[in-house]
Amino acid sequence: MSQPSPKPQQIPVVVLAGFLGSGKTTLLNHLLHRSGGSRIGAIVNDFGAIEIDAMAVAGALGDSTVSLGNGCLCCAVDASELDQYLERLAEPSLGIDVIVIEASGLAEPQELVRMLLASEHPGVVCGGLVEVVDAAEFDDTRARHPEIDRHLALADLVVVNKLDRAEDGERVLRLVRSLVDRAAVVPATYGRIDPEFLFDCRPSEERIGQLSFDDLHADDLHSDDLHADDLHTDDLHTDDLHADHPHEDDPHEGGPRGHGHDPHDGQPHQHGADGHAGHLHAAYDSLSFVSREPLDPRRLMTFLDSRPEGLYRIKGYVDFGPYDVRNRYVVHAVGRFLRFYPEPWPGGDERLTQLVLIGSGIDASALDKELEECRSEAPHADEHGMWGVLRYVRDPEEDLVDPA
Numbered sequence: 001m002s003q004p005s006p007k008p009q010q011i012p013v014v015v016l017a018g019f020l021g022s023g024k025t026t027l028l029n030h031l032l033h034r035s036g037g038s039r040i041g042a043i044v045n046d047f048g049a050i051e052i053d054a055m056a057v058a059g060a061l062g063d064s065t066v067s068l069g070n071g072c073l074c075c076a077v078d079a080s081e082l083d084q085y086l087e088r089l090a091e092p093s094l095g096i097d098v099i100v101i102e103a104s105g106l107a108e109p110q111e112l113v114r115m116l117l118a119s120e121h122p123g124v125v126c127g128g129l130v131e132v133v134d135a136a137e138f139d140d141t142r143a144r145h146p147e148i149d150r151h152l153a154l155a156d157l158v159v160v161n162k163l164d165r166a167e168d169g170e171r172v173l174r175l176v177r178s179l180v181d182r183a184a185v186v187p188a189t190y191g192r193i194d195p196e197f198l199f200d201c202r203p204s205e206e207r208i209g210q211l212s213f214d215d216l217h218a219d220d221l222h223s224d225d226l227h228a229d230d231l232h233t234d235d236l237h238t239d240d241l242h243a244d245h246p247h248e249d250d251p252h253e254g255g256p257r258g259h260g261h262d263p264h265d266g267q268p269h270q271h272g273a274d275g276h277a278g279h280l281h282a283a284y285d286s287l288s289f290v291s292r293e294p295l296d297p298r299r300l301m302t303f304l305d306s307r308p309e310g311l312y313r314i315k316g317y318v319d320f321g322p323y324d325v326r327n328r329y330v331v332h333a334v335g336r337f338l339r340f341y342p343e344p345w346p347g348g349d350e351r352l353t354q355l356v357l358i359g360s361g362i363d364a365s366a367l368d369k370e371l372e373e374c375r376s377e378a379p380h381a382d383e384h385g386m387w388g389v390l391r392y393v394r395d396p397e398e399d400l401v402d403p404a
């Protein structure tokens with residue numbers, strides 16, 4: 001992308017996009033932990049009503065992040081709302097070096113970049129478009145959504161993720177390289193890329209911690225604590241990266257050419273009739289499910305094992321009550337892929353099951369009803385009840401073989 005060079009005080013804003021479940025949150029979390037001394041401000045846009053991605057990002061840090069849980073950022077949120085968030089994050093006393101916007105998996109990247117370019121905030125500059133690709137699902141995703149090719153052509157950096165799961169990763173890499181315009185193409189598993197691909201990192205001894213929700217809301221910010229003088233404003237220079245540049249001499253001008261929250265539990269969110277028929281999300285519905293009662297693991301597995309083809313993405317947290325009183329289970333389904341990741345319940349929080357389901361051609365009300373039927377108030381766990389779930393528990397690091 002030919003974006004303007006940042007003025008000394010301008011903070012680059014990187015848009016992190018990619019289809020549902022490709023690994024954007026995983027990559028963002030990796031960046032947050034591996035950014036050395038650089039301070040990242042994150043804006044997370046969840047498609048569903050429950051802010052699962054925002055929680056995942058914030059949870060990893062022990063604090064929070066700015067969340068735009070409002071359907072697709074590309075159309076449900078007007079540009080001024082984004083501007084407000086940018087303004088908050090660009091406040092010099094916060095000492096933010098780079099802002100990353102994690103788009104929803106159904107957002108139109110060119111609209112997001114257009115919004116950014118339209119932002120009149122003098123403190124920020126567009127830092128580029130990063131597209132994450134799920135190498136294992138790439139062929140199927142392209143077959144269903146030919147628009148993906150257009151998204152890749154606009155990107156400045158393409159991360160070909162989940163190479164551990166791809167049957168022939170080299171072929172996918174070659175294919176992606178043939179589809180990008182001038183983007184650097186970087187292979188990855190679990191989003192583990194060098195943060196320098198996105199921004200110039202500060203040495204880690206300068207580390208001052210990532211931005212916390214408290215920082216954003218603090219009435220009196222202590223600029224001394226935040227090293228405001230040390231503002232670092234380098235931009236995304238994909239040209240400097242040690243990756244493939246299929247069209248290095250191409251005087252590519254274009255770059256990005258190019259923008260609902262459903263708070264009712266169990267209510268489908270129809271995106272087809274809102275005048276964005278050409279958008280990726282036009283054919284998708286989302287369903288948010290919250291339960292205070294725990295779910296029965298066997299019933300949930302029956303539900304998951306028979307989930308309809310169109311139900312492409314499920315994510316969230318499950319409370320199995322007496323079956324595991326210590327842990328909640330992070331669940332991710334992406335296509336036919338399914339994983340549970342147990343993690344200790346955060347202290348103090350109410351124990352809830354919170355799920356977001358996203359799919360095309362799904363009957364959201366029927367799915368909601370089926371989930372309702374998974375609730376259980378049984379005070380005791382039966383001995384083998386968790387077996388079905390445990391088949392899908394994996395240490396992410398060992399996540400090499402699909403049990404299905």
Ligand SMILES: Nc1nc2c(ncn2[C@@H]2O[C@H](COP(=O)(O)OP(=O)(O)OP(=O)(O)O)[C@@H](O)[C@H]2O)c(=O)[nH]1
Pocket residue numbers: 018019020021022023024025026027053104105106161162163164165188189190191313315332334339396399400
């Ligand atoms: N095997 C494997 N799994 C991965 C990799 N990267 C991410 N995952 C898993 O893929 C699932 C989805 O990852 P996320 O990072 O939540 O994907 P996302 O793009 O943020 O998802 P949406 O926001 O719903 O679009 C999770 O279960 C991740 O642990 C990878 O490189 N290999």
